Amino acid sequence: METGAGPHPLRLFVCLMPLCLVLLVGPGRPGTAEEVILLDSKASQAELGWTALPSNGWEEISGVDEHDRPIRTYQVCNVLEPNQDNWLQTGWISRGRGQRIFVELQFTLRDCSSIPGAAGTCKETFNAYYLETEADLGRGRPRLGGNRPRKIDTIAADESFTQGDLGERKMKLNTEVREIGPLSRQGFHLAFQDVGACVALVSVRVYYKQCRATVRGLAAFPATAAESAFSTLVEVTGTCVSHSEGEPGSPPRMHCGADGEWLVPVGRCSCSAGFQERGDICEACPPGFFKVSPRRPLCSPCPEHSLALEKASTFCVCQDTYARSPTDPPSASCTRPPSAPRDLQYSLSRSPLALRLRWLPPADSGGRSDVTYSLLCLLCGRDGPAGACQPCGPRVAFVPRQAGLRERAATLLHLRPGARYTVRVAALNGVSGPAAAAGATYAQVTVSTGPGVIPRVPSARWISSRGGFPVFPV
Numbered sequence: 001m002e003t004g005a006g007p008h009p010l011r012l013f014v015c016l017m018p019l020c021l022v023l024l025v026g027p028g029r030p031g032t033a034e035e036v037i038l039l040d041s042k043a044s045q046a047e048l049g050w051t052a053l054p055s056n057g058w059e060e061i062s063g064v065d066e067h068d069r070p071i072r073t074y075q076v077c078n079v080l081e082p083n084q085d086n087w088l089q090t091g092w093i094s095r096g097r098g099q100r101i102f103v104e105l106q107f108t109l110r111d112c113s114s115i116p117g118a119a120g121t122c123k124e125t126f127n128a129y130y131l132e133t134e135a136d137l138g139r140g141r142p143r144l145g146g147n148r149p150r151k152i153d154t155i156a157a158d159e160s161f162t163q164g165d166l167g168e169r170k171m172k173l174n175t176e177v178r179e180i181g182p183l184s185r186q187g188f189h190l191a192f193q194d195v196g197a198c199v200a201l202v203s204v205r206v207y208y209k210q211c212r213a214t215v216r217g218l219a220a221f222p223a224t225a226a227e228s229a230f231s232t233l234v235e236v237t238g239t240c241v242s243h244s245e246g247e248p249g250s251p252p253r254m255h256c257g258a259d260g261e262w263l264v265p266v267g268r269c270s271c272s273a274g275f276q277e278r279g280d281i282c283e284a285c286p287p288g289f290f291k292v293s294p295r296r297p298l299c300s301p302c303p304e305h306s307l308a309l310e311k312a313s314t315f316c317v318c319q320d321t322y323a324r325s326p327t328d329p330p331s332a333s334c335t336r337p338p339s340a341p342r343d344l345q346y347s348l349s350r351s352p353l354a355l356r357l358r359w360l361p362p363a364d365s366g367g368r369s370d371v372t373y374s375l376l377c378l379l380c381g382r383d384g385p386a387g388a389c390q391p392c393g394p395r396v397a398f399v400p401r402q403a404g405l406r407e408r409a410a411t412l413l414h415l416r417p418g419a420r421y422t423v424r425v426a427a428l429n430g431v432s433g434p435a436a437a438a439g440a441t442y443a444q445v446t447v448s449t450g451p452g453v454i455p456r457v458p459s460a461r462w463i464s465s466r467g468g469f470p471v472f473p474v
Contacts, residue, residue, distance in 0.1 A: 033260025034212035034223065038093050038101070039190075041072060041204045048072045050090050057086025057194060058201075074192075075200035079115055079122040084196040090204065092136035092187050097225040098208025100181040100258070103128065103190065105155060106205075107174055110198035114162035123196040124160060128152040128178065132185040149191055152178050173202065209260030211236075215280035217268025218244045219252035226260045233257060240269035243282040243312075245294055270294040274312035284312035292330045304333035305367075325430030335367040337432040337441055341408070341425050344443040355412040355447055359425055362441075368429040373405040377412060378422040380446070389422055415449050422446045 041048060052058040058074045078084050095101060105128070112122035131137075131149040159172035180188075192201060211234075213223040219238030227234055233255040240246050252267040271282035273291055276299045285291050285299035290313040302308050302316035318324060318334035341359040348355055357375075365371050377392035397413040415421060426442035 033209045033226075035102075035207040035260075036096060036098065036210055036225075037205065037207045038096060038098070039090065039204060039206040044072055045070045046072075048074075048091075050074065050088055052089075053087050057084075058088040058192070061200075071203075073200055073202050076194045077110070077198035078194070079110075079112070079118040079196055079198050082121045082196070084121075084123075084194055086194040088192045088194075088201070089137075090190040092133065092189055093206055094187040095183050095185075096208070097210070098181075099183055100179060100226060101183060101188075101206060101208050102177055102179055103130075103152065104175065104177045104203070104205040104207075105201065106203035107155075107157070107176075108172060108200045108202065109157035109160045109174065111160040111162045112198075115198065121196055122198065125154050125156045126195065126197050126199055127154050127193040129191040129193065130180050130188050131191065132183055132188045134186045136187075137189060149189075150180075152180055211254075211256035211260055211262045214262060215241060216254060216262070216265045217252055218271065218277060218280065218282065219246070219265070219267075219269050221254050221262070224256040226256055226258045233263065238265070238269075241281055243275040243284075244269040244271050246270075271297075273314040275299075287311060287313075290314060290316050290330070300331065303331060305336075306334045323431040327430065333367060335429070335431050338362040338366040338368070338371055338427040338429050339364040340441050341373065341427050341443045344425055344445055346423075346445050346447060348447055348449065350450075352413070353415050353417060353449060355415060355421065355423065356409070357411070357423065357425065357445070358409045359443060361408065362427045366429050366431065368431070370430045372403075372428050373408065373410075374403040374426050374428060375405075375410055375412075376424040376426070376442075378424075379416070380420045380422055392421065417449050418451045420446065420448045 037043075047062075048060060050058075050060070052060075052074070057078065058076045061073050061075055063071060063073065074088055076086050076088075078086065109124060112118055112124055115122055129149040129151050155176055155178075157172075157174045159174060161172045190204065190206070208225060210223050210225045211221070214221050216238070218241050220241055221236050221238045224234055224236050235253055235255055238252040238254065240252070246252055246269045247267065250267055252265060252269055254265045255263040257263055271277050271291070272294055274285055275282040276285060276291060277297060285308070287309055288302055288307065289299040290302060290308050291299045292314055305322040306316035306318050308316045315330040322334035322336050324330075324332055324334055339362040341362055344357065344359040346355055346357050359373075361371065375398060377396050377398075378389035379392045380389040395414050399411040399413060400407065402410075410425075412421075412423065422444055423446075424442045424444040428441075432441075
């Protein structure tokens, strides 16, 4: 690679700065893959300080772009001397997490036919190389030759310029992208070999592609470097965003392709109870709304007669005097006990002695459809006060039953002749408590059976309520 310093040839500068720099601005790069920049010569405002050999080969030139920002370029134009071997070596480039590296070169190249006297010595290509190393080779004398660099490619221009283009202030900028890798060492140097071209290396940009950090299905996936082989996919496990959760044993996953694009996700996360999905985050349910389970996508308004004063509520509490039964779901409206049965009527038969009762449903069912009825029988002294009443005891039978009635009629059998009975009919529902029987939610009648013979009762039984209703002893 080394070359002795010969006679200083004629130098034909490729591009006078900043005449050609307007060509450096182009449309944005398409696609959604993220490029991790390892080197961008245009981003340096100081001298690049790359190593050139021999000293009369590549030369660093400064200029400004269309925004008056300084940039640095390298150019060489020793086209009138044969056997050119001019090398330019970049500084050490750390590869980071990249294995498949892209090198983008922007350059201008002069048409040899437009240079008088250069027909036998002028070339219209240059060579690009790279050398993997574990550390910086340092500046000064290039050492690529002793470490056998790998050739990337011979670089040719799609468009070259002529003397006439210079006169019209028109430069033709070429962009070439080459790929190197897979790399295994910590970094590398790039090198460019001129073999007799008139070329200006306007920009060198080195990068690798990665799937950019993203959120899909409420799962966050980190930026992931693409593998070197096109057939290789990198499986990445996502992390559920704050206030969300995934399916147990099946975390969300995505695959990063070699082109730096994510493939279709597998699985997703769901917002936890009390939170709902909004874009890529889970936000708390506002006051007055609730969400009981991650399986529900959105928060719901509190059911009737309930409220949620705090954010992120998982259920709504019932207002005063309202409640839910143990079997009601959190989405059910809050309800209250019913009012008393209406229009309680009775008839008394003498043979056999029986009291038949009929009534109408309560005016207010409490907002529920599970209204049932329970009866309480009291045996009172004929002339005594109401406080002297006692439970009727097991001798009195209730048909069809004493508690849990859905029918609005019942018959009391085996009553005593010459006794006074008070019978209370209470309306109950799923939120009625034990106090309902002692409260004002019942209707009652008082009946005297008149004189007669006490009938013989062959058997009797204790009647009690079921399903959480009050127990009325008889």
